[in-house]
Amino acid sequence: MPGEREFLRNYDATVYTRPNCTVDMAIFTVREGALRVLTVKRNAHPFLGEWSLVGGFIDTAQDSTLEDTAMRKLREKTGVAAPYLEQFGTVGNNTRDPRGWTVTTVYFALIASDAVTLLPGEDIGDIRWMDVSDSGIRTKLAFDHDVLLAGCLRRLRDKVLYTSLPVHLMPENFTLGELQRTYEVILGEPTDHKSFRRRILSADIVEETGCMKHEAKRPAKTYRLKKSAGTHYFLRTLEGAVR
Amino acid sequence: MPGEREFLRNYDATVYTRPNCTVDMAIFTVREGALRVLTVKRNAHPFLGEWSLVGGFIDTAQDSTLEDTAMRKLREKTGVAAPYLEQFGTVGNNTRDPRGWTVTTVYFALIASDAVTLLPGEDIGDIRWMDVSDSGIRTKLAFDHDVLLAGCLRRLRDKVLYTSLPVHLMPENFTLGELQRTYEVILGEPTDHKSFRRRILSADIVEETGCMKHEAKRPAKTYRLKKSAGTHYFLRTLEGAVR
């Protein structure tokens, strides 16, 4: 048997039938009081002209890792460089794409609405923040993207019950009322006022900025995420949506 | 612009450089009081002769889905057909495999020790249940498999704190003491006796078989998983290992 070095020199990567590899992303934000996901109109076959999630092929020349592919796609569409990014999962089969066997790794990103500038050069008619607040996603998307989106939404809603994820949808400074409304928009139902403050403040993940926000009637303290704070996992879930 | 039908007729899948796609699995069981994962000795380059997780290439001719690939690999090595199977995640980059850009989707499986018969034809010297009870995984594995394994272990330990996952490691009938010892082997620390029974019994996921087990001093009731029971998510986590 030859050694590994010789094996690799003679290795022909093209002899196997390989699936196509892609990355798709559900890029979430909250704007105008609704949870929204970025969709783009396809400008190529298959599914030409239909709405889809942001995504595309791995560029093995340009991307060193799967995350590179995801970040590149995100940057191309939104200009955002450092979002919350979580891998949702991977779907691979021979039916989801008419071109044949494909594997797509799905990420979801949370970005603050004020951080986005939909990039110039993109026709605004071809990129859109779709409202997904009402758990039904009305629009059929290209490929199986509506199923992938539903999965990401489910994951997001589940995690909101026991983590601090929604802080990543907030601008740098925010009030507890704004944060609570973000939780509620994702969950689709109200949460108790006092419990919410107790929970967030005792988690030790935010700190006062010292500034007040005067938008509402009574001014409200503003907070920012502590630099040391990673995602906080609460020991008990909110009991809104019990599985 | 041509129509989609014509586009697909002319589509040449080989014009892009595609990563290799594989599936790797951490197949867990509990035997001899320890949490173990199935490892196999590689009989081909690269990493010839080194230990690795169970895995291999997607066979686009044979497998319709990624899960098919995972189940096929599991069946080939263990004969088990219906395990608990969960997708852990996907790692793709240009450094983990000397043959170039690869994408591997990682699953972990939980199987009852008594369900396994390491398949004949396999040299027993080339397939082994590795002890991973002491959170350090001592053996370096081929590729990045030790990292993948560590990730699966982390996921498993986390989920054990708030789910009923360990029931899938039990034989059909088991006592609550046996189930508790399975939890403890995974967590690596003792849990309170009374709390444990309260938690399991109030979750309504097991039912008495009516039979007693006489192994220990005092006989113990045996239970089986309720047919209706999916994975149970507890509203509060055990507070053993707080993140």
Added chain:
DNA sequence: TTAATAGTGTCTGTCAGACACTATCAA
């Protein structure tokens, strides 16, 4: 003054932790 939002006080219920207690067997 009123309406609206910010923020507090405090009681309840649930459930994990702790730990002492009883029960039933083998040896």
Added chain:
DNA sequence: TTGATAGTGTCTGACAGACACTATTAA
């Protein structure tokens, strides 16, 4: 009888839910 495991009783503490209460502003 002793030792080991099965199983119960019950108190504590942490924290979510509920909801009434006060505080501070704009209009």
